[in-house]
Amino acid sequence: NCTARPRRRDAAYLQTQLLIAQKEEVRIQLQAEEYDLMATATDLDEIEENDNNVIFEVTDVEQDGETVEQ
Template sequence: YVTIVHQTKDLHTADYTQLYDFLKYDKKEKEEAGIQLQAEEYDLMAAAADLDEIEEVNANFILIANLQQASSSGT
């Protein structure tokens, strides 16, 4: 459908069916792109949550190591 509209140099010479089909196709493409973007945003949010959890675990390990060092040094 896109090819038909592009082949027609002047849009006013394209018939309404061609224009309607083109707009319908364009809408579908935009919706699919939106779905893809939402999936990528979800993946990014999940990765950020995983990173937060990793940072929390690392902080806990550092705290445990510091407590063990303090208790073994007698202070």
């Protein structure tokens, strides 16, 4: 019967594991911020598209000689 003792970790190993975990956490946070920025950019694209549609409609109505109320 051979009982395995838990391996004792030295300070350097534990420090390395801590740094790896911290880098992973930063990567996840940066990825979340990147997704937020992409969502904001998509929202801005939609706003610009809506603005262009409004400008087109106003121009079209003005060419027909109708009054445009703002």
